[in-house]
Structure formats: C-alpha cells, structure tokens
Amino acid sequence: MKTTSMADQLLNQNIMADQEQKTETAEEKPTEEQTPAPTTESSDETKAAAPETQPPAEIAAPPAAVPEASEKVEPVSVTGQETIAAPPAETKEEPKDAAPEEAKPEEAKPEEKPAEETPAKEPEETEDKEQPREDTIQPAPAPTPQPTQTTGMGTVETGEIHETDPHATTPRTTANLEATATVKIVLMPSGQVVTLACTLGQTLQQLKDHFSQELKMPGNLILMMFDGKSVDENTTLADLGVGPNGTIQLEMQSADPVNTPIKTYRPRQEYHMPDVITVRVQTDENQSKDVVVEIERATRKKPYLGGYRHKKTGVLYHHATAQTVKKQPPPSQIPKNCRDTQTVQQKHRVQQTTNDTSTQMTGINVFVSNMEDKLIVPGKYTTADEHHSMILRKVIIIQKYHRRWLAKRYVEKLKEDKIQRLEWERQEELKKKKEKEERIKKEFERRMNPKTKEDFDLLYHALEKWRQEELERINGTSDGAERKAALCMLLDQETQLISAIGRHKLEADTENKDKRIQAFLNKAAAPKKWKGHDGKTTEMDTPYTIRAKELRDIYNSINMKYLTQDERLDVLLTLKHTVKEHDCKLTQEIIELIDREADLLMRGVREGNLDGLRKRISTLFLQYIKTPTFNPEAAKLLKVPQDPSALRKNIYFCPSCNQYLPSTEFALSSNSRTVGKCHKCTKIDNDARTRQDYSTYTYMLKMLRRSEERHGDGSRIAFLLQEQDLRYLVEKIWSRQSILSAWEDIFDLVLSRWDKHQEWSPWNCILLTKDEAAAHDRLVDLEEGYGQVFIQKVQQKHVLARNYFSRLPGMSEHLRVMANDRYTQPNGPAINGQQVPVQSKA
Structure with missing residues (x-):
C-alpha cells in the first residue's frame, strides 16, 4: 500500500494552485456571510458535501484545519486544473502497485447552500516518479500573506480587508499537550521546507533554540511567522490551533538578512526518512482512514538473514525481520531443577558364546541313512616342540627373503648414487671447461679490444x-x-x-670520455632514492634534478647526428633560450657560436665543415653543465671542491710529477710509511718498466672480502691488504699453487681460513682450489682431517707470513690487540670468538 503524507499533499496543492492562478478563469466567489467552519468538523459533514467545481483560487496552507487520525478523508481525483471530490459510492479499491487513473470531469450542479470545501489531495504518483523528500530544499516560493476567507477546512482568497482587534487574546485550547503534531518550517528566502515532529505543548522559543544550534546563529535573530504575522515566543503549538496529529506550517526568517541570513538546513546524513509519515488504511470496503505514524530510528544494524534470487529476472530478495522486540514468555511458577549428564564408559571384551547342537543315530523306530557318512582317521600327533621348530623354520625362510629384498634395494641405491655421482662429475667437468673457455675468450677479447x-x-x-x-x-x-x-x-x-x-x-x-660524460649527466639527473620501512624504494625528483635532466636532454640533442636543417635549428634555438637565462662570458660565447652555426646553415654550408664549430659548442655547453651556478646538482659530483678551505685538507705532494693532489689520488699500501707516487705516475712507471698485471689478484681479493663478509664476525685484516700484499702472499709464501693438489691455475685458487672459528689473516689461511676449499670448510677437526706432517707444513708457512706482515703498521697494531685479548680472556672452548660455558663436574 502506498502512503502519502497529508502535509505533503497540502503543500503540493498550494504550489499547484499558485501556478494555476494565472490560467484559470474567474468563477463565483463565496459570499461574505459564509463563516469559517470550526476546526473540529465531524466526518459526517465532510461526507455530505456534493461534488462541485472548486473555484480556481490560490489555496494557502490551513493553520489548524487538519483532519485528525480518527477522521475519515475521502479519496479525490484531479481533473485538469480543477479539484473534484470523488463521490463515495463510486470509489473502488485499486491494487497496490497501480497508479490511480484520472477521473472524468463532471458537470458542476448548482446548490442552494454552499458546501464545505475539503482540501483536495493530489493522486498518488507511480513508483517510477520520484517523490520529494521532506528534509531537502524545495524550490517552491512562500506565498505572500493576504487576507483569506476560510470555508470548511480550506481557505480561499478574497480581496476584502478585515479589521482585527489587537487587544483580543487567543483562547487557550484544552487539547492534550503531550500529543504529537507535524510542524513544517519554511526557511526564508530560500524556501527550504524542514519537517519536525513536535508536541503540542512545545513553544516557539524552543523551536528557535533548536534552529539556532542547527544553523549556528544567535536565537535573537530568528523570527517565527505564522500566516504572515509575527508570533510571540511563548506561544505554544496548541495556541496556534493545531490539534493532535495535525500539521502546521510556520515561516522562519532572519531579523538581519543582510549580515546574518538564514543558512541552508543540512539534516543529518544518517536519517533519510521524515520523522512523521501518514499512512492510509482501508477500513471498510469503500472507506479509508489516514493514520499518522511516527518513525522510530533503529539503533542497531539489521542482520542479514539470507534470501533468494529470481531465476528469470535475476532480482534479489532478502528475508526481513520484525522491528518489535520478541515478547518474553511469563516466568513459570513450577520450580525446575537441572543436573549434569553422565557419560557412559564403554569397554570392549572378547566373549565366545556357547552353541548347542544335537546328533541322531539309528535306534528303535528310527532309521538314519549312512550313505553320505565319511570315515575320519586321526593323523600323526604333533608335539609342542615340533610345532615350535616348524614355526622357526618358516620364520627363517621369511627372514631370508626379506634380507634378499633389502640387499637388492641397497645395491640398486648404490648403482643410482654412482650414476648420479658420475653425472655430477661430468657436469662439473663440463662447467669448469666452459668457464675456462669463457675466461680465455674474454681475455682474448680484452687483448684485441682493450677499453679499461x-x-x-x-x-x-x-x-x-x-x-x-x-x-x-x-x-x-x-x-x-x-x-x-x-x-x-x-x-x-x-x-x-x-x-x-x-x-x-x-x-x-x-x-671512455663519452661514457664518463654520460655517466656524469645521468648521475646528476637521477632522482633521490631511499628505502622505506616496508622495503619499498621511493624515488623523488627535486628542482635540481629536473634542471639537470633538462640540461642532459639538450646536451644529447646537440650531439645527435643525421639531423635535418630544421631540426638542428630547433635544437640550437632551445639551447640559446636555455643559456640566455644567465649572462656571463661563457654564455655569451655559446650564444655567439650558436648564431654563427645558424648563419652558416642558412647559407647552405656542408655539415662536414661544421664539425669543429659543433664540437666547440658541445664542449662549452658541457662546461656550462658542470658549473654549479647553472647546475646545482653537479656541485657534489666534481672532484675539485667549491670551498677553497677544503683544498687544504688531505693534500699530499707527489715527488714524481711535482703536484699537490688529494689523498684519493695516491695508492697507500699496508707496508708503506710515507706517501709515494700518485696513481698516474705509478701507472706510467708500471707501463714503462715493471709492466705488472694485478687484475687476477684484484679478482682474488674481491672474492676473499666477499667471503669474509658472509661470515659476519667482524673480520678486518682482509680489508687492509692491497693487491701487492696479496701477490706476495700467493707467490712467495704459497708458491702460487694449491698445497694439497699443487694446482697452478691462479683462476681456480682461493685463500680460505685455516681455522674457520678465527678471523682470516695471513697466518690463518690456506691456498686451495675451490672444490678443496669447500671440503675444507666442512671439516670439524683439523687433526682428524689432515696428518701431522701436513699440519706442520701449513704452520711453517703461517710463521713466514707472520714474520713478514707483522712489520706493517696496521698488522702490528692488530697483533698487539689480539695478544692482549688472548691473555685477558679465560681459556676454554670458543665459537666465533664467543666463550662457551662449560659445566663443572660435581
């Protein structure tokens, strides 16, 4: 059943009447002798009104003439611009979902006595027509207050002016002040309508206080109007003539509309329904009744109780629950007691029941045939010892076959292991051979096309x-x-x-120069990166990196080849606009060269004759990029610091080239006590005289340091050694070969720890191949793995290494610290330098 609020119907009727006022024709007006009907008209008088054509006049909202919940209101039909009350006899019950059809206009019959006018109601709209919400802004303008004449329950405008007594007092009503009424507040000048459910005893001052809190404005600036007139603040809703479950419309405007206008009322988002709705209930066959229902907001979320889906239409239907609380049954007067249940314990036992049988034989008066009888002869008697010996023989046979099966499975497993071992050795041999071929190929490529x-x-x-x-x-x-x-x-x-x-x-x-320039430009234009707590890398571009990226793109553009004349001129124009941002000697020279090349291009000069000019432009622009004033990101990438005071720190003199260079330009060995030649002079001397190649030892030192990092025990000596020190250790101490297999290929040799529980040092290492080093690391006890002669041979080499490297400044200090730790720490087993507690015997 569809329900429509009577207050909504009255307000919509006012709007429709206002729009129809200009188009309706003038009809007969009621006489002045007609007096307003009382607000408590009986339902019988309302039914007695014959259907007639209502005068086309603007109908204002009735202040108090609203039917109560107990009154019966007839359904009406709308015909064009006229509102005609449908006769009760012709009223038919319509289905729920069907929209009411428009009734045909009937001819107005003149009556001797004017009937009461009842407020016509608009027909119920169909579901697809959107219903206006009570708590939203409705653009209907408020009607201008004019003198009106009330006839029955409706009001009709008249042009006459009536005088009122200002000293007359409003009679107090005797209605129940606790009853509820619907109050519609029209906010001026926006015309927004706000609907509230209030008691009849509520005063207008309380309404002002409520709206002052909702609209965030002082209460003394709010004016309440009723029927176009100002009303006292202490007036109650009952004093204004509204009855229980009735509806009244008030206007609210600001006393200072310029500085403090009435704001738009924004209802709370969680409420989407009005506080009061009117439900039309069908009481009898041809009669209906309007009931005002007050909505109670649910404080809990409705549970999902399942539902079903229509197979053809796909519409989902959910199960609903009742809103009322389930009625609790009355407590029983019979006393009840409860006790805990006892679990039955089950037991399983073997039991053999008796089986009674009977036999029958030939006797007096009884003959039993013996044709199917069998003769049973007892066999050989078996003693207990014979029985047990038989069981033992069977057990031995079973064990024999089982052991045979185990032996066969063990042999098959050995065969599989042998095959896998041979396959693994073959794969390892192929891998080593392939690695050696790749190394030789790489070395050949390095010799044919050297680059580093x-x-x-x-x-x-x-x-x-x-x-x-x-x-x-x-x-x-x-x-x-x-x-x-x-x-x-x-x-x-x-x-x-x-x-x-x-x-x-x-x-x-x-x-390499071009690669260094590109690396410099890419590093300057790279965004800032850091890793967060979640392990993700974050990149950020700063204004400096964006500037460096623009300069890098321009530099790559001016060095591109095979460009057309228009493209080259476009690149030169972009470069000119970039360097014109700063006025200095360098930028002026770049601009002059750009203009010169542009002029020569316009004259048709061949590109081969412009190579020198373009190279000068590229060189000067690279100098422009490396200037921190024009590219701030390049300041931290330059070798020469911008602060002159920084040049006085860590500066050393090279006696070979007679230059003062920073400490990073010198190769400091672990056995050097003075600063020697710089890197450049050392390289020239090596190329001219000694011609030594340390690339193999550089690779070996890198692998050694990586292995020490994996141990994670704070090893430091491996990071103090240089390539020259490692070369002396390998060639002079260990004779450039494995001490176990005498393998001489330097690419297969590694320096591993002799005692894996101590940090690596020249006197705690052993030169082995990669496979031998892996097997050596798996040893638990060195004395059990190696013989006494081999251990003495290794210790002798350790003594030679200690005597040579102990003279180095860094090594001597480290040996002194280790000696102090040896004397201060208690004796006993230790793992990774940590003492292991030992329990004392009782």
Missing part, C-alpha cells in the same frame, strides 16, 4: 713477458754482432707494439 686500465695492463704484461722470452732466446743462441742486431730488431718490434697499444688507448680514451 686493466685491459692495457694485461697487454703491457703480455708484451713484457714476450720481450723476456725473446731476450732469453737471443742471449742463448747468439753473441757478438749478431746478438746486437737481434736486440735492435727486438727493440723495433717492441716499439711497434707499444705504438699499436697507444693507438688503441687513444680510441678507448675517446669512447
């Missing part, structure tokens, strides 16, 4: 090795003038090879 400093050291080392072999051959095979000629030829060949290496170095320097 280590590659050129390898070439010079190979050249020196070849020269030494040729020199030995010449000294052994010739003498005199023939020897001198061979030496001169050897010198010429060495000179040609050095010249070829120099040409490769120039090409590599050019390529």
Whole structure:
C-alpha cells in the first residue's frame, strides 16, 4: 500500500494552485456571510458535501484545519486544473502497485447552500516518479500573506480587508499537550521546507533554540511567522490551533538578512526518512482512514538473514525481520531443577558364546541313512616342540627373503648414487671447461679490444713477458754482432707494439670520455632514492634534478647526428633560450657560436665543415653543465671542491710529477710509511718498466672480502691488504699453487681460513682450489682431517707470513690487540670468538 503524507499533499496543492492562478478563469466567489467552519468538523459533514467545481483560487496552507487520525478523508481525483471530490459510492479499491487513473470531469450542479470545501489531495504518483523528500530544499516560493476567507477546512482568497482587534487574546485550547503534531518550517528566502515532529505543548522559543544550534546563529535573530504575522515566543503549538496529529506550517526568517541570513538546513546524513509519515488504511470496503505514524530510528544494524534470487529476472530478495522486540514468555511458577549428564564408559571384551547342537543315530523306530557318512582317521600327533621348530623354520625362510629384498634395494641405491655421482662429475667437468673457455675468450677479447686500465695492463704484461722470452732466446743462441742486431730488431718490434697499444688507448680514451660524460649527466639527473620501512624504494625528483635532466636532454640533442636543417635549428634555438637565462662570458660565447652555426646553415654550408664549430659548442655547453651556478646538482659530483678551505685538507705532494693532489689520488699500501707516487705516475712507471698485471689478484681479493663478509664476525685484516700484499702472499709464501693438489691455475685458487672459528689473516689461511676449499670448510677437526706432517707444513708457512706482515703498521697494531685479548680472556672452548660455558663436574 502506498502512503502519502497529508502535509505533503497540502503543500503540493498550494504550489499547484499558485501556478494555476494565472490560467484559470474567474468563477463565483463565496459570499461574505459564509463563516469559517470550526476546526473540529465531524466526518459526517465532510461526507455530505456534493461534488462541485472548486473555484480556481490560490489555496494557502490551513493553520489548524487538519483532519485528525480518527477522521475519515475521502479519496479525490484531479481533473485538469480543477479539484473534484470523488463521490463515495463510486470509489473502488485499486491494487497496490497501480497508479490511480484520472477521473472524468463532471458537470458542476448548482446548490442552494454552499458546501464545505475539503482540501483536495493530489493522486498518488507511480513508483517510477520520484517523490520529494521532506528534509531537502524545495524550490517552491512562500506565498505572500493576504487576507483569506476560510470555508470548511480550506481557505480561499478574497480581496476584502478585515479589521482585527489587537487587544483580543487567543483562547487557550484544552487539547492534550503531550500529543504529537507535524510542524513544517519554511526557511526564508530560500524556501527550504524542514519537517519536525513536535508536541503540542512545545513553544516557539524552543523551536528557535533548536534552529539556532542547527544553523549556528544567535536565537535573537530568528523570527517565527505564522500566516504572515509575527508570533510571540511563548506561544505554544496548541495556541496556534493545531490539534493532535495535525500539521502546521510556520515561516522562519532572519531579523538581519543582510549580515546574518538564514543558512541552508543540512539534516543529518544518517536519517533519510521524515520523522512523521501518514499512512492510509482501508477500513471498510469503500472507506479509508489516514493514520499518522511516527518513525522510530533503529539503533542497531539489521542482520542479514539470507534470501533468494529470481531465476528469470535475476532480482534479489532478502528475508526481513520484525522491528518489535520478541515478547518474553511469563516466568513459570513450577520450580525446575537441572543436573549434569553422565557419560557412559564403554569397554570392549572378547566373549565366545556357547552353541548347542544335537546328533541322531539309528535306534528303535528310527532309521538314519549312512550313505553320505565319511570315515575320519586321526593323523600323526604333533608335539609342542615340533610345532615350535616348524614355526622357526618358516620364520627363517621369511627372514631370508626379506634380507634378499633389502640387499637388492641397497645395491640398486648404490648403482643410482654412482650414476648420479658420475653425472655430477661430468657436469662439473663440463662447467669448469666452459668457464675456462669463457675466461680465455674474454681475455682474448680484452687483448684485441682493450677499453679499461686493466685491459692495457694485461697487454703491457703480455708484451713484457714476450720481450723476456725473446731476450732469453737471443742471449742463448747468439753473441757478438749478431746478438746486437737481434736486440735492435727486438727493440723495433717492441716499439711497434707499444705504438699499436697507444693507438688503441687513444680510441678507448675517446669512447671512455663519452661514457664518463654520460655517466656524469645521468648521475646528476637521477632522482633521490631511499628505502622505506616496508622495503619499498621511493624515488623523488627535486628542482635540481629536473634542471639537470633538462640540461642532459639538450646536451644529447646537440650531439645527435643525421639531423635535418630544421631540426638542428630547433635544437640550437632551445639551447640559446636555455643559456640566455644567465649572462656571463661563457654564455655569451655559446650564444655567439650558436648564431654563427645558424648563419652558416642558412647559407647552405656542408655539415662536414661544421664539425669543429659543433664540437666547440658541445664542449662549452658541457662546461656550462658542470658549473654549479647553472647546475646545482653537479656541485657534489666534481672532484675539485667549491670551498677553497677544503683544498687544504688531505693534500699530499707527489715527488714524481711535482703536484699537490688529494689523498684519493695516491695508492697507500699496508707496508708503506710515507706517501709515494700518485696513481698516474705509478701507472706510467708500471707501463714503462715493471709492466705488472694485478687484475687476477684484484679478482682474488674481491672474492676473499666477499667471503669474509658472509661470515659476519667482524673480520678486518682482509680489508687492509692491497693487491701487492696479496701477490706476495700467493707467490712467495704459497708458491702460487694449491698445497694439497699443487694446482697452478691462479683462476681456480682461493685463500680460505685455516681455522674457520678465527678471523682470516695471513697466518690463518690456506691456498686451495675451490672444490678443496669447500671440503675444507666442512671439516670439524683439523687433526682428524689432515696428518701431522701436513699440519706442520701449513704452520711453517703461517710463521713466514707472520714474520713478514707483522712489520706493517696496521698488522702490528692488530697483533698487539689480539695478544692482549688472548691473555685477558679465560681459556676454554670458543665459537666465533664467543666463550662457551662449560659445566663443572660435581
């Protein structure tokens, strides 16, 4: 059943009447002798009114003439612009979901006595038409107060002016002040309608206090109007003529609308229904009754009780629950007692029941046939010893077959292990062979196309090795003038090879220079990165990195080749606008070169003649990028500090090139007591005379340090050694071969700990292959794994290493600390330098 609030119908009727006022024709007005009907009209008088054509006049909201919950209101029909009350006899019950059809207009019949006018109600709208909410802003403007004439329950405008006695007092009503009425507040000038459920004894001052809190404005600036007139604050709703379950409309406006206007009322979001609704109930076959229902808000969330889905339409239907609390049954007068239940304990026992049988034989008056009888002869008697011996023989047979099965399974397992071991050895052999081939291929590639400093050291080392072999051959095979000629030829060949290496170095320097420039630009333009507590990496671009990224893109653009003339001019224009931001000698020179190239391009000069000019522009712009004033991100990437006071710290003198350089330009060995040559001078001296290659020992030292980091016991000596120290340890102490297998391939050898519970040091190491080192780390007791002779041989090498490396400044200090710790710590077993507690015997 659809329900429509009577207050809503009255308000919508006012709006519709206001819109129809201009188009309706004038009809006969009621006479002045008609007096307003009392507010408590009986339902019989309302039914007696014959249907007639109502005058097309604006109908204002009745202040007090609202039917109570007990009154019966007839359903009405709307015909065009006229409101016609439907006769009770023709009223038919309509289905719930069907919208009421419009009734056909009936001819108005003149009556001698004017009937009471009842407020016409609009037909109920269909479900697809949206219903206006009571708590939202309705744009209907409030009607201008005019003198009205009341006839029955409706009000009709008249043009006459009536005088009122200002000293007359409003008679106090005798209605129940605790009853509830619906109050509609029209907020002026917005026209928003707010509906509240109030008691009849509530005063207008209480309404002001409520709206002052809701609208956040002083209460003395709120004016309450009823029927276009101001009302006293102490007036109650009952004094205004509204009855129980009735409806009244008030207007609220601000006393200072300019400075403190009435704000828009925003209801609470959790309430979507009005406080009061009107429900039409069908009482009899042709009669209905309007009941005012007050809504109680639920304080708990409705539980989900399941539902079902329509297979064809797919509509979901949920089960509903009653809103009322379940009625509790009255307490029983019969006393009740309860006791705990006892669990039955079950027991399983074997029991054999007796079986009664009977036999029958031939006797007097009884004949039993013996045709199917069998003759049973007792067998050999078996003693208990014979029975047990038979069981033992069967058990031995079972054990024999079981052991055979176990032996066969063990042999098959050994065969599988052997096959897997052979396959693993084959795979390891192939892996080692492949690694060796890749290493040789990589070394050949390094010699044919050297690019790094280590590659050129390898070439010079190979050249020196070849020269030494040729020199030995010449000294052994010739003498005199023939020897001198061979030496001169050897010198010429060495000179040609050095010249070829120099040409490769120039090409590599050019390529490495471009790579260094790109690395510098990429590092300056890289965003800031840090790792959060959740392990995720966060990147952030700063204004400095964005500036560096723009300069990097421009630098790459001006160095691009095979550009068209328009593209090149576009790049030059972008570069010119970038450097014009700063006015200095460098930028002026760049702008001058840009204008010169643009002029030559417009004259049609070949690009081959512009290579020098473009190279100058690129070099000057790179200098522009490296200037911290123009690129602040480059300040921390420059080797020369911008602060002159920083140049006075950690500066040393190189006696070879006579230059003052920072400490990072010197190679400080662990056995050096004074600062020697710088890196550049040391490299030149190595290329000219010694020609040593330390790339192998660099790789070995890197692997050693990585292994010590995995132990995590604070090892420090491995990080003090340099490539020269490791070379002396491998070649002089351990003779460049494995002490176990005498394997001489330096790429397969590693320096491992002799005692894995102590940190690595030159006197606590052993040179083994990778496989031997892995097996050595798995040993628990060295004395059980190795013989006494082998242990003494290793200890002898440890003594030689201690005597040599103890003279180093860093090593001597470390040995002193270790000696103090040895004397201060108590004797006993220790793991990773931590003392292990030992329980004393009682």
